[in-house]
């Protein structure tokens with residue numbers, strides 16, 4: 447299977463890049479399955495139902511969220527009506543929606559998508575992501591019940607992400623990091639056949655501080671005092687993500703590549 451994961455979409459610039467480019471990418475790269483992380487798509491914080499629909503209409507099979515899952519209050523209800531939206535498994539015991547799902551890819555094949563929040567340097571104490579992901583992967587064996595399995599590990603620390611990659615090696619098809627908004631140069635296939643990249647990067651304007659107009663973050667760094675809200679940067683976005691090919695029989699990855707298209711970053715494609 448040919449699959450694409452797109453990292454955190456930030457604001458209007460990110461939304462426009464996804465809706466403008468994803469339909470053609472799906473065709474040109476003959477993608478069987480697409481996941482988009484939408485946790486910063488609406489004003490940089492959270493995701494509205496209307497913006498989620500934009501991504502699903504543009505060719506996303508699943509939209510994942512993150513620590514900003516419910517910053518847009520409308521998602522609290524919307525997620526209960528739209529099973530193609532996944533929030534972290536360990537967000538909160540009482541959170542609406544689901545942290546995992548099995549979805550249909552082209553040709554009737556089945557793909558497990560799950561998301562977990564890491565705990566290192568995160569602003570809240572979440573439940574253990576490793577046991578949550580372990581239970582999910584045990585219930586959906588790769589090459590058995592599902593043809594492929596994708597784990598989105600949403601956290602700050604590359605060490606924790608790499609730990610999750612190795613923890614899932616041989617069981618997931620792809621473990622991909624999100625949340626830091628900066629793509630890492632470590633896309634690889636781990637020994638057990640799990641594709642891994644510490645962070646896919648964002649779909650947003652890189653003339654910014656992780657997608658936000660740089661004025662307010664800089665003011666806070668330099669003076670220690672905030673004056674206004676963070677607002678997404680509005681320049682042309684780079685579409686950042688991870689491309690993976692898998693063997694349907696085993697669910698193992700056979701190819702992985704970082705993707706960076708448009709905007710300011712050096713281009714990379716499969």
Ligand SMILES: [Fe+2]
Nearest residue numbers: 512513514625
């Ligand atoms: Fe996040």
Ligand SMILES: [Fe+2]
Nearest residue numbers: 454485486625
């Ligand atoms: Fe994010």
